[in-house]
Amino acid sequence: MTKNMDYPSNDITGQKPLNNSLLNNKIMVQGLNLYYGDNQALKTIDIDVYENKITALIGPSGCGKSTFLRCLNRMNDLISSVRVEGTVIIDGKNIYDKDVDEVSVRKRVGMVFQQPNPFPKSIYDNVSYAPLKHGMVKKGHKCDDLVEKSLLQAGLWNEVKDKLAQPGTSLSGGQQQRLCIARTIAVQPDVILMDEPTSALDPISTEKIETLMLELKEKYTIVIVTHNMQQAGRVADHTAFFHMGELIEYADTETIFINPGRKKTEDYITGRYG
Ligand SMILES: Nc1ncnc2c1ncn2[C@@H]1O[C@H](COP(=O)(O)OP(=O)(O)OP(=O)(O)O)[C@@H](O)[C@H]1O
Ligand SMILES: [Mg+2]
Numbered sequence: 001m002t003k004n005m006d007y008p009s010n011d012i013t014g015q016k017p018l019n020n021s022l023l024n025n026k027i028m029v030q031g032l033n034l035y036y037g038d039n040q041a042l043k044t045i046d047i048d049v050y051e052n053k054i055t056a057l058i059g060p061s062g063c064g065k066s067t068f069l070r071c072l073n074r075m076n077d078l079i080s081s082v083r084v085e086g087t088v089i090i091d092g093k094n095i096y097d098k099d100v101d102e103v104s105v106r107k108r109v110g111m112v113f114q115q116p117n118p119f120p121k122s123i124y125d126n127v128s129y130a131p132l133k134h135g136m137v138k139k140g141h142k143c144d145d146l147v148e149k150s151l152l153q154a155g156l157w158n159e160v161k162d163k164l165a166q167p168g169t170s171l172s173g174g175q176q177q178r179l180c181i182a183r184t185i186a187v188q189p190d191v192i193l194m195d196e197p198t199s200a201l202d203p204i205s206t207e208k209i210e211t212l213m214l215e216l217k218e219k220y221t222i223v224i225v226t227h228n229m230q231q232a233g234r235v236a237d238h239t240a241f242f243h244m245g246e247l248i249e250y251a252d253t254e255t256i257f258i259n260p261g262r263k264k265t266e267d268y269i270t271g272r273y274g
Contacts, residue, residue, distance in 0.1 A: 026190070028048050034082065053238060054214075054217050057240050057242060058226060069195055074102040095109075109189055114199055123163065123167070125168075153219075155208060160179075175205075190221060194223070232256075238251065
């Protein structure tokens, strides 16, 4: 159950409340504070992310969306000035506990970035690199099968099956982004984080990624940062609105866009600032 939040609009409209008992908590964030040196970028965030759903994070530039996303797989550990307080519980275990290895967290919680960033390697190697490194498969048939399955799931197989030895960077931007998704899927994560995954792509590639996300949520839990509110409306089950490091409102996407409970949310979605 999400704490410290109220959902007046749900009560008014009778829409399905976010804390519906049919939803399974995948990630429970409690009292999360994050500081870059003295600058507090996230302020007491409490939010539950639900399994096999797409959760969108929206809000003005600099409000902490990427920072929050990186907390979900401990990517912020790579920044030396960062201090994190609070808990991020995934499948019942706080990923910030001392006995948790951040590499294993990043294997379970994969990430796709704004700029497609394939390795300077072949299409095949881009997908097989991490599974081989983690010892999930050995070179050979099993590895070939995993590469094919991952590219199929990422909706890229038909376009690349005859040129797996070509460099990943030889693909178009949209194809490169689907290659990065295939690379993420190949390590069989539970959760996929996407930070503005389509902002560098044309509308047709964007539509392909959105369709893909809707397919992928059957197997994965997806958290996406987007500046494109139509995109959040099209793909996200739930939407969280951040402002200046605070989580202002979190509800069903429809509620956020049609009947937000907070004035700040309404101002943002109607384009009054941001
Ligand atoms: N590596 C860093 N070191 C210091 N401060 C940072 C760092 N990354 C982000 N910040 C600060 O944290 C705050 C939140 O930044 P963040 O990148 O999370 O915002 P955002 O919502 O993702 O913005 P955008 O929509 O522009 O991507 C900002 O004030 C930013 O300056
Ligand atoms: Mg960002």
